[in-house]
Amino acid sequence: MTASPRHDALVPDPQPTFDSVDLHALAARLGTPLYAYSxxxxxxxxxxxxxxxxxxxxxxxxxxxxxxxxxxxxxxxxxxxxxxxxxxxxxxxxxxxxxxxxxxxxxxxxxxxxxxxxxxxxxxxxxxxxxxxxxxxxxxxxxxxxxxxxxxxxxxxxxxxxxxxxxxxxxxxxxxxxxxxxxxxxxxxxxxxxxxxxxxxxxxxxxxxxxxxxxxxxxxxxxxxxxxxxxxxxxxxxxxxxxxxxxxxxxxxxxxxxxxxxxxxxxxxxxxxxxxxxxxxxxxxxAEAGVLLTRVLRIKEGTERSFLVLDAAMNDLQRPSLYDAWHDIVPVSPEPRPLATYDVVGPVCETGDTFARARVLPACEPGDLLAIQGTGAYGASMASTYNSRPLAAEVLLDDGRYAVIRRRQTLEEMVAGEQSAQDWATP
CATH class of the missing domain: 3.20.20.10 (Alanine racemase)
Structure with a gap:
């Protein structure tokens, strides 16, 4: 059962656009997780x-x-x-x-x-x-x-x-x-x-x-x-x-x-x-010039809390895991919905892969697009490929336009430097 939201919780406004770019259209074209900078x-x-x-x-x-x-x-x-x-x-x-x-x-x-x-x-x-x-x-x-x-x-x-x-x-x-x-x-x-x-x-x-x-x-x-x-x-x-x-x-x-x-x-x-x-x-x-776009994979109902599972993870954004850092998380769609309380987590196999605990958000459904705000600093620059997750793409937005400034890493690119132990040597 979804936990009841706190009545004093401040729920940030939705963010359908950023630097005059439609974020739904951007995510549909480039996929998620996706860093976008204004x-x-x-x-x-x-x-x-x-x-x-x-x-x-x-x-x-x-x-x-x-x-x-x-x-x-x-x-x-x-x-x-x-x-x-x-x-x-x-x-x-x-x-x-x-x-x-x-x-x-x-x-x-x-x-x-x-x-x-x-x-x-x-x-x-x-x-x-x-x-x-x-x-x-x-x-x-x-x-x-x-x-x-x-x-x-x-x-x-x-x-x-x-x-x-x-x-x-x-x-x-x-x-x-x-x-x-x-x-x-x-x-x-x-x-x-x-x-x-x-x-x-x-x-x-x-x-x-x-x-x-x-x-x-x-x-x-x-x-x-x-x-x-x-x-x-x-x-x-x-x-x-x-x-x-x-x-x-x-x-x-x-x-x-x-x-x-x-x-x-x-x-x-x-x-x-x-x-x-x-x-x-x-x-x-x-920092405030960046958002991390991510989609809801599923809602998992626990015995004591509801988990909102995203396709972004701690390897994409380490600050919450490293510092217990707060980032506002907002829906991209302005569609009004009742409020719900979630632990917002990623798919990495670590309990530390948690973006927020007991966070009040508009009720979410699988496939919903969310923006994790304030991620222009110490986001992509600290990212890793932990759990063999390729690095997210990055785009720069400017007055309604966008340019891909780092393409999404492929699995082949991620393992390109690895090789079998064949050429043995002694120091």
Whole structure:
């Protein structure tokens, strides 16, 4: 028996179109699961942030990990954005999409010598350095290339971002960055580095942040350290304030920070700084610009609850399984129906393959088309082929048009790199 819905539950409105594209027609033509991204929604977010930063010497470096599809990166390049990368693969994607190397910054705790060398060969703007060992590695690789690498130390300000523990990056117990005390020692010894120009600061305290105070606290600590360094004779050419701006995943619940308010915190904290500012938004630019279209396979009536089984699964969208993340799920059809309560699940053989528990929706039937909203970031970019499920297709929508920007993976493509154990060798 279908459980009765909670009377206080907020049921989001249906979504029959997206960027003036009929989603029923789109799904009928291309199949499901299907990621669809609105080009206009992305452009709007870019414009909001650019207007908020007007008058500042600042570069927006899109966090490629949020959504690394080439067509999305080309939108960023067309708007004049740079890229924040964390691997050689992301470097290649950014360059191939038209983002110039001088607008690329390289973050991440595990840069290999090969990746450092590739970034130096490309001529990227700057490395955000996460450890002393990494600093020495950049010095070594740059010396072999006879070049000087630009570097910023990533400060761990020990600030609670008030977000999920798995996407918090600015606490002392997190793996990212170094303490101000350690960074102070790096600058004191910076003249010993012949092939690294250490003249920047970087901070990034986490993702999906919905309050200004963590940003204010972190940036004030960085600003205090910047002033201390300048007073001690260390030039600071750039300050990277990271990303982390949250988005609305749950209607009526999440209240994102306005770009202008965030920019106001940056302006206040770094008043008097005359160097270059860098920002690294990812989720903020693309999350709400994406939906995952999926069809209902069946309704399974359990003894205590009803399960709404979709053709999308945790391999397509991992966030609910990884973080217990909420995504609004809405019917595409505006047809009025009575409400019902479901556990919304996928077909993967894991109990964790659950998109929502006790979610109130219009009563569903097999074949119904649903849209899982807010999936433009950390959706397709984190997808896998677990349970031998091919990767979903992705499309870009723009004023009533669509373009396939990644075709649906075939079973043959999924196993193309596998082979029988025939050519045996010894190391």
């Amino acid at each position: 080009a206009n929604a992305i452009r709007q977010r870019i414009g909001e942030l650019q207007r908020a930063l007007h008058g500042l010497d600042a570069t927006i470096c899109y966090a490629v990990k949020a959504n690394s599809n080439r067509a999305i990166l080309e939108l960023m390049a067309a708007a004049g954005l740079g890229a924040d990368i964390v691997s050689a693969g992301e470097l290649q994607r950014a360059l191939a999409s038209g983002i110039p190397a001088h607008r690329i910054v390289f973050s991440g705790v595990g840069k290999t010598d090969v990746e450092i060398d590739a970034a130096l060969a490309a001529g990227i703007a700057r490395f955000n350095v996460e450890s002393l060992d990494e600093l020495h590695a950049i010095e070594r690789v740059a010396a072999a290339r006879h070049v000087v690498a630009n570097a910023a130390v990533r400060i761990n300000p020990d600030v609670d971002a008030l977000t999920h523990a798995k996407i918090s990056t600015g606490r002392a117990e997190n793996k990212f960055g170094v303490s101000i005390a350690e960074a102070r020692r790096w600058f004191a010894e910076r003249r010993q580095l012949a092939n690294v120009r250490l003249d920047g600061l970087h901070v990034h305290i986490g993702s999906q942040i919905l309050e200004l105070e963590p940003f204010r606290l972190a940036l004030n600590r960085v600003a205090s350290f910047w002033r201390e360094l300048v007073h001690a004779g260390h030039p600071i050419a750039s300050i990277d304030v990271g990303g982390g701006l949250g988005v609305r995943y749950r209607a009526g619940h999440d209240e994102p920070i306005a770009a202008a308010d965030f920019a106001g915190v940056v302006r206040a904290a770094l008043a008097g700084f005359h160097g270059h500012l860098l920002l690294e938004p990812g989720r903020y630019l693309v």
